[in-house]
Amino acid sequence: MQALKRTALLATLLLAPLAARAAEFTVGAELPLTGSLARVGAGMHEGVMVAAEVFNRTNGKHKIKIVTVDDESAPAKAIAAVEKLAGMGAVAITGGYGSNNIAPASGTADKLGLVYMTSGGVDDSLVAAGHRNFFRINNTAGYEKAALGLFADMKVKAVSIVYSTKDATSDLATSVQKALAARGVKVTAHPFDPAITDFKPIVNKIRLQDRPDAVFMVGYENDYVGILRAARVLKPQVKAMVGVWPLATPKMAGEFPDLMPNVYGTALLPYPATFASADGKAFADTYRQLYKKEPDYLGQFGYVQSMLLFEAIARAADKGTVAKGGIAEELRRTDRETLIGRVQFGANGDNIHFSHRMGQHQGKNIVIVWPPQHATGKMAYPAVPW
Structure with a gap:
């Protein structure tokens, strides 16, 4: 009996660090769900939610919880949305549509120390602003x-x-x-x-x-x-x-x-849409399951940007660096094939391989x-x- 107790105690001690590192992370989705950009915002949001579903099903350790705030297609509301999400404990932001909305929102996120990941704005000024926490997967x-x-x-x-x-x-x-x-x-x-x-x-x-x-x-x-x-x-x-x-x-x-x-x-x-890769099939199957329709490229962009972000959060969590700028550092180390092709971020946060x-x-x-x-x-x- 004592031997069994010692074995159980040893197993508990060995597994404790792993259990401590396993966690659920809140990610904020700041998107236009009303206003002039509502259609594109809804499309990207679908991709975000598909990414969370696939990640949570396949990661096996960490989980992602999405909290969404409508920025109403307006710059001032985009700033307020990021601030609200930060107050709700978000460790990063995914979303944004329209460079005029993304610029102030990503600037606010940078001041708050939050990574801002998007595919919704291609203006060159976004990557010229010098924000260390800004990343995007597409460009002009x-x-x-x-x-x-x-x-x-x-x-x-x-x-x-x-x-x-x-x-x-x-x-x-x-x-x-x-x-x-x-x-x-x-x-x-x-x-x-x-x-x-x-x-x-x-x-x-x-x-x-x-x-x-x-x-x-x-x-x-x-x-x-x-x-x-x-x-x-x-x-x-x-x-x-x-x-x-x-x-x-x-x-x-x-x-x-x-x-x-x-x-x-x-x-x-x-x-x-048709997909040959395992990642593509997981995206398409989950998209159809959640939304009862065929995926489009807006959902594809939302999926890719969010999955890359979730993977970076998981790697930072494993290293204990989520609260120490680790998410941004892991994104800078990213270099992999995705549903939109190869993604690798330059020093300014831009995807250096993007082609449409x-x-x-x-x-x-x-x-x-x-x-x-x-x-x-x-x-x-x-x-x-x-």
């Missing part, structure tokens, strides 16, 4: 490469760029404009105030004066809807309508079926048409929604 360069690759395959000679004067959209539009001009493509730029709702004057100029091969739209969901509605009425003689985030999604096709046919946008996933793909709405599907090595079908060109 990856979107620019995708747009330029598509236009090269189209062999366009003239492009009209319609873009919101917000930071991220202006940054991308300017970069693409310079690159196209350097290739000898005629480019006409049409900046617009984010508050604009009537795009007919701009589209009419494009129809009567520019007469381009393609229109490149750099904005957000409501902007795309306004531009495409105006174009359906005025019917400019163009060969393609091309956008970026978040346009080539099943949500947009479902809500605006008359506007989306043949429209291009950035998309890492075809729709319906272009998708096109074709019937009820979204087909990846660029780059060729990842294409799931051929682009319909020339082709427009009207």
Whole structure:
């Protein structure tokens, strides 16, 4: 009996350090669930929740608890959301959409010593701010490469760029404009105030004066809807309508079926999605289980950013460094293949390997048409929604 007691005591002592290190960590999800960015915020949030489900099922030791606060698509509310989540014990933040919202939110997180992980803002100023706790898995360069690759395959000679004067959209539009001009493509730029709702004057100029091969739209969901509605009425003689985030999604096709046919946008996933890797299958199966629908690229981004964050938290927990800047340090050591390709963070927190793909709405599907090595079908060109 005494021998058994001694054995049990020894086992308890040996397991105690492991038990002490095993813990549940609160991660804050700061996202726009209402307001102008509600659709994209909801899409990213789905990915966050799928990541938590998969992590908690497969990690075997540490657990993640997600606490969500709606930032209402507003910078001031984004700051308040981060502060609220910090007060609730969050060890890190995942989420954010729109560079104008992410900038103040991530700045607040940095002051509070919290890692801020996102895929919702690509403005270069976000990584130039010097925040040691800021990380993102995508950037302007990856979107620019995708747009330029598509236009090269189209062999366009003239492009009209319609873009919101917000930071991220202006940054991308300017970069693409310079690159196209350097290739000898005629480019006409049409900046617009984010508050604009009537795009007919701009589209009419494009129809009567520019007469381009393609229109490149750099904005957000409501902007795309306004531009495409105006174009359906005025019917400019163009060969393609091309956008970026978040346009080539099943949500947009479902809500605006008359506007989306043949429209291009950035998309890492075809729709319906297919995955070959174990990680991809776990993501897709769990997504379908939780939301009873096919995953899209917004969920994919939310999943990847969050899973990388959760893994970093777990590694920091094993080393006892969660409260000592260990999460950020573990993210800086990250270098692995993910559902969006290889992710490795530079000194400024940017993913140095990011490259996007272009998708096109074709019937009820979204087909990846660029780059060729990842294409799931051929682009319909020339082709427009009207």
